[in-house]
Amino acid sequence: xxxxxxxxxxxxxxxxxxxxxxxxxxxxxxxxxxxxxxxxxxxxxxxxxxxxxxxxxxxxxxxxxxxxxxxxxxxxxxxxxxxxxxxxxxxxxxxxxxxxxxxxxxxxxxxxxxxxxxxxxxxxxxxxxxxxxxxxxxxxxxxxxxxxxxxxxxxxxxxxxxxxxxxxxxxxxxxxxxxxxxxxxxxxxxxxxxxxxxxxxxxxxxxxxxxxxxxxxxxxxxxxxxxxxxxxxxxxxxxxxxxxxxxxxxxxxxxxxxxxxxxxxxxxxxxxxxxxxxxxxxxxxxxxxxxxxxxxxxxxxxxxxxxxxxxxxxxxxxxxxxxxxxxxxxxxxxxxxxxxxxxxxxxxx
Amino acid sequence: xxxxxxxxxxxxxxxxxxxxxxxxxxxxxxxxxxxxxxxxxxxxxxxxxxxxxxxxxxxxxxxxxxxxxxxxxxxxxxxxxxxxxxxxxxxxxxxxxxxxxxxxxxxxxxxxxxxxxxxxxxxxxxxxxxxxxxxxxxxxxxxxxxxxxxxxxxxxxxxxxxxxxxxxxxxxxxxxxxxxxxxxxxxxxxxxxxxxxxxxxxxxxxxxxxxxxxxxxxxxxxxxxxxxxxxxxxxxxxxxxxxxxxxxxxxxxxxxxxxxxxxxxxxxxxxxxxxxxxxxxxxxxxxxxx
Numbered sequence: 332x333x334x335x336x337x338x339x340x341x342x343x344x345x346x347x348x349x350x351x352x353x354x355x356x357x358x359x360x361x362x363x364x365x366x367x368x369x370x371x372x373x374x375x376x377x378x379x380x381x382x383x384x385x386x387x388x389x390x391x392x393x394x395x396x397x398x399x400x401x402x403x404x405x406x407x408x409x410x411x412x413x414x415x416x417x418x419x420x421x422x423x424x425x426x427x428x429x430x431x432x433x434x435x436x437x438x439x440x441x442x443x444x445x446x447x448x449x450x451x452x453x454x455x456x457x458x459x460x461x462x463x464x465x466x467x468x469x470x471x472x473x474x475x476x477x478x479x480x481x482x483x484x485x486x487x488x489x490x491x492x493x494x495x496x497x498x499x500x501x502x503x504x505x506x507x508x509x510x511x512x513x514x515x516x517x518x519x520x521x522x523x524x525x526x527x528x529x530x531x532x533x534x535x536x537x538x539x540x541x542x543x544x545x546x547x548x549x550x551x552x553x554x555x556x557x558x559x560x561x562x563x564x565x566x567x568x569x570x571x572x573x574x575x576x577x578x579x580x581x582x583x584x585x586x587x588x589x590x591x592x593x594x595x596x597x598x599x600x601x602x603x604x605x606x607x608x609x610x611x612x613x614x615x616x617x618x619x620x621x622x623x624x625x626x627x628x629x630x631x632x633x634x635x636x637x638x639x640x641x642x643x644x645x646x647x648x649x650x651x652x653x654x655x656x657x658x659x660x661x662x663x664x665x666x667x668x669x670x671x672x673x674x675x676x677x678x679x680x
Numbered sequence: 681x682x683x684x685x686x687x688x689x690x691x692x693x694x695x696x697x698x699x700x701x702x703x704x705x706x707x708x709x710x711x712x713x714x715x716x717x718x719x720x721x722x723x724x725x726x727x728x729x730x731x732x733x734x735x736x737x738x739x740x741x742x743x744x745x746x747x748x749x750x751x752x753x754x755x756x757x758x759x760x761x762x763x764x765x766x767x768x769x770x771x772x773x774x775x776x777x778x779x780x781x782x783x784x785x786x787x788x789x790x791x792x793x794x795x796x797x798x799x800x801x802x803x804x805x806x807x808x809x810x811x812x813x814x815x816x817x818x819x820x821x822x823x824x825x826x827x828x829x830x831x832x833x834x835x836x837x838x839x840x841x842x843x844x845x846x847x848x849x850x851x852x853x854x855x856x857x858x859x860x861x862x863x864x865x866x867x868x869x870x871x872x873x874x875x876x877x878x879x880x881x882x883x884x885x886x887x888x889x890x891x892x893x894x895x896x897x898x899x900x901x902x903x904x905x906x907x908x909x910x911x912x913x914x915x916x917x918x919x920x921x922x923x924x925x926x927x928x929x930x931x932x933x934x935x936x937x938x939x940x941x942x943x944x945x946x947x948x949x950x951x952x953x954x955x956x957x958x959x960x961x962x963x964x965x966x967x968x969x970x
Contacts, residue, residue, distance in 0.1 A: 473943035644784025
């Protein structure tokens with residue numbers, strides 16, 4: 332996105348480049364270096380938080396592509412996550428599949444589900460689509476739960492950590508770097524996808540599907556494609572989640588999980604990759620922040636029993652506040668602040 | 681034979697709940713996904729009022745009715761009023777967020793324990809034998825009767841009173857209605873109050889039958905496939921929709937597994953969306969509106 336002070340692109344190469352100025356490349360490089368240094372200093376708890384952010388980011392980006400760019404509302408995100416996690420879990424339990432089989436298989440199952448649920452999107456819009464994806468969520472979770480009870484894994488399926496030969500990914504620091512790398516790949520994929528023909532077609536469909544069709548965009552194909560891409564990414568995230576936790580259970584995929592992901596893209600900013608990153612960090616850290624505040628005040632034991640209810644309430648409240656007062660999300664705030672300092676001391680308005 | 685009774689009682693409960701979904705949707709084109717929580721709150725209101733005034737069942741029901749209606753007005757004027765004219769998705773998300781907030785508040789106030797208002801009222805939920813092998817609880821009968829009364833009342837009110845006419849006008853075309861001098865916000869608020877009242881009534885009956893706990897909202901969530909089966913904008917469609925969904929659910933419990941009953945309404949919903957997305961009695965134009 333162009334700077335507040337002007338639009339300086341003068342060649343096609345500029346249009347294609349990922350970074351606008353050298354300063355940005357340097358800053359981003361420094362930020363990355365900083366991220367790489369984190370495991371050296373961070374405690375196990377902070378490392379776990381960072382890993383959670385990385386894991387959630389993949390699923391959140393997938394939902395952002397689907398809802399923010401393609402304009403297809405989904406309330407079945409946890410269903411796609413569960414599909415990935417359960418594919419991994421079932422493959423592991425039934426045929427002892429290694430991760431390099433379970434991983435693509437999860438993506439394939441997710442893609443298939445996305446294809447299946449892309450088709451209703453050709454007939455249904457808005458609310459009706461959201462409800463059909465919500466139905467998908469309940470059905471996937473039911474199938475997962477049925478598998479658990481039938482096979483006698485009532486509490487959940489326990490997974491071994493992924494291994495390649497003698498190399499086992501168990502150490503949190505290792506997880507951190509692998510997920511950091513994966514996140515960078517996913518981010519690059521998203522950034523490039525939304526600038527390409529596909530991304531522009533999605534935006535056109537989102538803004539007015541009839542006009543998009545008139546422009547020569549195959550609406551049906553791009554709608555289904557959006558579902559397939561999004562659900563594949565989400566299932567991969569679900570698979571990663573289950574490997575990291577070493578555990579798959581339907582309890583982890585409630586409707587609340589879906590709402591958490593929706594909250595991420597609302598709080599962050601609907602059609603923005605940067606916003607999704609902000610939103611992910613915000614929503615993942617929110618319950619821990621509340622914990623921290625409660626601990627720092629050292630309330631009595633009675634208070635801690637209320638803590639989960641307070642977290643719940645705060646979460647709902649924050650969603651309402653953002654929807655009512657700042658529909659642009661955190662990224663809009665960030666842009667205002669940045670523009671203010673870029674133009675300082677001259678105010679544009 | 682018992683299955684038939686179970687289906688009818690469940691369908692009556694669903695009709696009570698879904699009346700709220702349809703009322704709000706018909707009038708303001710908002711799908712209220714906080715309805716389950718509002719319903720559970722109805723049960724809690726009954727419990728609270730009974731706690732205050734002791735064993736006076738009629739009074740405590742009246743008090744809880746009033747509180748439910750007031751809650752509907754409060755929700756509309758403090759929150760949903762700001763969402764009129766916003767996109768459908770944003771409005772739906774606000775109700776989702778409201779639901780989460782209410783769930784938090786409920787757990788804060790009442791903990792996650794199950795409360796039994798019936799005990800406080802010193803009443804018994806006696807079982808009655810209608811025929812051989814057909815047993816129905818008192819509050820099952822209450823559910824059926826109140827669903828019938830509510831629908832008859834709504835039908836008469838919407839058809840024959842001035843307020844009903846205005847409410848229908850607002851639902852049909854808000855712009856024209858407001859041009860003719862109808863106060864939109866008033867009728868939106870009334871629809872919310874009525875919806876929360878009917879949902880709360882379902883919550884109270886459920887609370888008397890099985891006790892009230894925060895997870896009661898799940899029944900509200902399971903009820904919305906009913907609305908889609910019947911047609912989102914059709915009050916008349918709710919009753920056949922409720923019967924179909926209740927049938928699917930009871931049969932799933934009987935012949936598949938208890939867990940399947942959680943997913944059965946959503947199977948029906950998906951089937952309906954594939955065959956006839958606008959529902960049994962809904963209008964087809966509704967699909968393009970949202």
